[in-house]
Amino acid sequence: MFLLFSISAWAVECPAPIPAAMFRKKLDDVEEAIEQRDGYLLKGRMEKVENILPCVVQPLSSELAGEYHLLKGIDLWIHRNQEMAQLYFSAARALGDHDELLQKYYPPGHQLVQDYIEALDLAEFKKVEPPAEGFLYFDGRENNKRPVYRPTIFQYYVDDHLLTFVLEPQDPIPSYLTKAQKEDQEFERERSQQTEPQVLESSSNGFVPTPVGQQMPVNVVERTMSTKRSKMLLVGASVATAATIGFGIGSYQSYQQWKTVSSLEQARVLQQKTNQQGMLTIASAAIGVGLGAWWTFEIR
Known part of the structure; x- marks a missing residue:
């Protein structure tokens, strides 16, 4: 009162x-x-x-x-x-x-x-x-x-x-x-409540919590979504790079075996395997390069 x-x-x-x-x-x-x-x-x-x-x-x-x-x-x-x-x-x-x-x-x-x-x-x-x-x-x-x-x-x-x-x-x-005077006091009280700064603590995952009943600011939403995309792109590029290395090693091993076998049938199988591993190596490398470029753009 x-x-x-x-x-x-x-x-x-x-x-x-x-x-x-x-x-x-x-x-x-x-x-x-x-x-x-x-x-x-x-x-x-x-x-x-x-x-x-x-x-x-x-x-x-x-x-x-x-x-x-x-x-x-x-x-x-x-x-x-x-x-x-x-x-x-x-x-x-x-x-x-x-x-x-x-x-x-x-x-x-x-x-x-x-x-x-x-x-x-x-x-x-x-x-x-x-x-x-x-x-x-x-x-x-x-x-x-x-x-x-x-x-x-x-x-x-x-x-x-x-x-x-x-x-x-x-x-x-x-x-x-x-x-x-009472109206002035009420106005000042409402204005101070509206303009009072609120310190928002970041959670452990790096995201800013939104107070109950308050819409998250647009810039915070965009920044949060961008961070999530960057993490996903980095993970995807890493997986693609690992796949490229794996397929490349598999293709090289198939090629070495192909050169040493004497059986025509085994040579044909190893040749197909070498070609498949080579195509997968090229595809995963292309995916890795694309994801890496996207990730680089996101973090700029």
């Missing part, structure tokens, strides 16, 4: 897995601190929410993501970080209407409410590469469109693992194996 991402590189220490309902309860605790007008309590509870966010084991809804952005914006505004508060207000407004929730804690005309209303509509998105496996979520919506200028809750679900991060505009997206 391909390495989709490094769990250890993204890992945080989680005391327990946090389902979406428990995350919802932690947001309620933050709202309670806002209602009590307790800035220190608000800051502490908001930090707890941020600490458990990477431990969430379920995709969040867009409504829950929007409420997180709203409460984070209120926390930043109260602690005098109005610029970042505006960005979180923009993220909250992009995901739903939170006027009713604000009016529970702040009267109309309150500066915080005004800043929320005046938050810019930062709707620009940037498409990110789809993952090789699994799903991407931005603010609870399954897609590969990351908001460019406002914070977003990024979640990646794959192989029963869910990784969750809050990404502000300047934060890089955590790395994961994209579909294009």
